[in-house]
Amino acid sequence: SQQGEEDPQALSIQEGENATMNCSYKTSINNLQWYRQNSGRGLVHLILIRSNEREKHSGRLRVTLDTSKKSSSLLITASRAADTASYFCAPFTGGGNKLTFGTGTQLKVEL
Amino acid sequence: NAGVTQTPKFRVLKTGQSMTLLCAQDMNHEYMYWYRQDPGMGLRLIHYSVGEGTTAKGEVPDGYNVSRLKKQNFLLGLESAAPSQTSVYFCASSEERTSGRWETQYFGPGTRLLVL
Numbered sequence: 001s002q003q004g005e006e007d008p009q010a011l012s013i014q015e016g017e018n019a020t021m022n023c024s025y026k027t028s029i030n031n032l033q034w035y036r037q038n039s040g041r042g043l044v045h046l047i048l049i050r051s052n053e054r055e056k057h058s059g060r061l062r063v064t065l066d067t068s069k070k071s072s073s074l075l076i077t078a079s080r081a082a083d084t085a086s087y088f089c090a091p092f093t094g095g096g097n098k099l100t101f102g103t104g105t106q107l108k109v110e111l
Numbered sequence: 112n113a114g115v116t117q118t119p120k121f122r123v124l125k126t127g128q129s130m131t132l133l134c135a136q137d138m139n140h141e142y143m144y145w146y147r148q149d150p151g152m153g154l155r156l157i158h159y160s161v162g163e164g165t166t167a168k169g170e171v172p173d174g175y176n177v178s179r180l181k182k183q184n185f186l187l188g189l190e191s192a193a194p195s196q197t198s199v200y201f202c203a204s205s206e207e208r209t210s211g212r213w214e215t216q217y218f219g220p221g222t223r224l225l226v227l
Contacts, residue, residue, distance in 0.1 A: 003153075031214060042115070042201055042218030043154070088153070092214050097142050097161065097205060098169070099216060101154040 003100040004032070004072075004089035012108045019076040021105040023089030032065055032072050033090045033099065043088065043101075046074075079109045112137050115219035117202050123225045124192045132187040132222050134202030141207035143185035144169075144216065145177060147198040154201065160185055192226045199223050 004023045013019050023032065031050045035043040049056045049065045049072065056063045062075040076083055086106050090099040118133040134143065141162055146154040156169030158177040166177045174196060176188045185204075189196060200223075203216040 033215065035218075040221070042220050043203075043216075044218070045215045048215060097208070097213065098144075098156060098159060100156065100170070101146075103151060103153040 004091045004102045006087065006089055006102050006105040008105060009103065010106045010108070012110065013079055015079060015081055015109055015111050017079055019079050019083070019107055019109070021074050021087055021107070023072040023074070023091075023102070025070050025072075025089075025091040027070075027093065029067070029091045030094045031092045032063075033092060034061075034063060034072075034074050035088045035090060035101070037086045037088065037104070039085070046087075076107075079107075081109050081111055083107060084109045114138065115202055115204055115217050117200075117219040117222050119222060120220070121223045121225075123227065124189075125227050126193060128192050129188070129190050130192065130224075131189075132200055132202075132224075134185045134187070134204075134219060136183055136202075136204040136217070138204065138206075138217065139182070140204035140217070141182075142205040142213075143179065144203045144205075145175070145185065145187045146201045146203065147171065147196075148201060148221075149198050157187065157200075192224075194226045197224060197226045 007022045033048045034046045037043045060077045086104040088101045088104040115136045144159040145157040160179040163182040202219040205216045206213045
């Protein structure tokens with residue numbers, strides 16, 4: 001498994017705006033996953049995109065994957081205060097079914 | 112379903128004391144994991160298990176031991192706690208490989224441990 005690196009480390013936006021966060025990784029992957037962590041809580045799985053997919057949607061979430069650049073982005077549209085959380089990407093290589101998480105992007109959505 | 116639960120939620124230990132953290136899942140998941148989360152470090156894998164009776168080392172296993180005697184439980188032990196083990200500990204589980212969602216991990220709410 002390998003670690004993803006999220007960028008930016010912190011992001012502050014107004015409610016209703018879109019939030020974009022990026023992830024870079026180093027080696028080939030089977031899939032890439034995004035997780036959310038609300039303050040003081042466990043991580044929650046948001047979305048998984050496979051290496052043969054370029055874009056995936058789930059509600060207000062849009063994930064893209066560019067395997068040639070070894071990067072992914074997570075877009076949250078029409079953000080809400082409840083979206084305030086840390087977001088982690090987790091590249092998955094399949095070995096031992098292990099995920100490795102980076103330090104995350106801290107998103108703050110202000111009213 | 113309760114999902115993944117962790118006991119206790121919070122604990123204070125003195126240096127040198129021992130304790131066991133319990134993780135339980137009611138989803139019949141094959142894989143289970145223990146992570147620690149420290150400020151600025153993200154989550155780091157301590158130990159994991161690919162099935163009942165099996166365990167393996169993760170990224171930061173030193174100072175910890177684990178056991179998976181029952182499929183639904185994964186125990187994390189600290190034999191002699193050190194201040195460097197002050198952290199938030201998360202347990203997670205995932206389905207077996209034949210499942211369509213085997214790569215996704217489900218996390219517990221965490222245990223905050225303070226070692227003085």
